[in-house]
Amino acid sequence: MSGPRRILVTGAAGRLGRAALTLFADRLIPTTGLDLHDPGDTRADRMVTGSAGDPIVVRDALAEVDAVFHCAAIPAPTLGTPHEVFTTNTQATFTVLEEAAQRGVRRAVIASSLSVTGLPWSPHPQTPAYLPIDEDLPLQVADPYALSKQTDEAIGAMMARRHGMTVVALRLPLLGGPGDQFEKYARNYVEHPSWGAKEMWAYLDTRDAARAGLLALTAPVTGFHAVFVAAPDTLSATDTEALLDEHLPGVPRRTRLTGRSVAIDTGRATRLLGFTPEHLHPLSPPGQPPFSDQEVTP
Secondary structure, eight states: OOOOSOEEEESTTSHHHHHHHHHHHHTTOOEEEEESSOOSOSSOSEEEESOTTOHHHHHHHTTTOOEEEEOOSOOSGGGSOHHHHHHHHHHHHHHHHHHHHHTTOOEEEEEEEGGGGSOTTOSSOOOOSSBSBOTTSOOOOOSHHHHHHHHHHHHHHHHHHHHOOEEEEEEEOOEEOTTSTHHHHHHHHHHOGGGGGGGTTOOEEHHHHHHHHHHHHHSSOOSEEEEEOOOSBOSOSSOHHHHHHHHSTTOOBSSOOOTTBOSBOOHHHHHHHOOOOOEEOOBOOTTSOSBOOEEOOO
16 A cells, blocks of 8 residues: 555654654654644654543544554553543543544554553463463453553454454554663563563564554555564573573473573564564673664564
């Protein structure tokens, strides 16, 4: 398909929203940003302020838009009451997609999360049914954020059936970039490796997440699809098999994970979207900066 003429990016002032706006601007794709406040330094050529859950605000933001990258959300269950987290996130997703569909928009990407599995924020110990995890993994939702992401994906599937909209949900791990929070997590995993088990010690450079979004808006797919996207390695210096032996013992493994390979099967994103991460953050030798931004050719 031809590229979008104008993309609405919700959550425009957030980590992923900013990266998406930068990528789209570099590709000369006009954009409208939507956020509660305009920070004044995004790459959007039009900014709308207000809630992504407000139909009136969203209608304004959708002017001349033919594709949507929906990133707006409360990004953790600790950043609001359970009611606020669930209702804010799901109301925004329903409002943005329904209003977009009513205006003829037929391509949308929503920022889902690895948290949809129920593992990262569960108040009780949870283990996956098997490893590496993939999109068929049984969900074990036990917190309002995971429930909001599960509901977001159900909304996306409904919009595909109801309106013939193509919706891709990107199941994202920890996002960051050079000199960003990856360094903190890598140090934590050295001192407390068990902390990473609930997230598979996974990460993805924010620039790659934005590029996955653009691919999802232009790939020759129809209907609804949820896909895991992640870097192929982990933020832990320990080999993955050793981490799993120690911290997820007894979980069946469907394939061998060599070296620091991430315990997430991202094959569906590769097959459907043609997505391969370009920005890897390998651990550096002692005495060197924690990460170097290494460009790799797919």
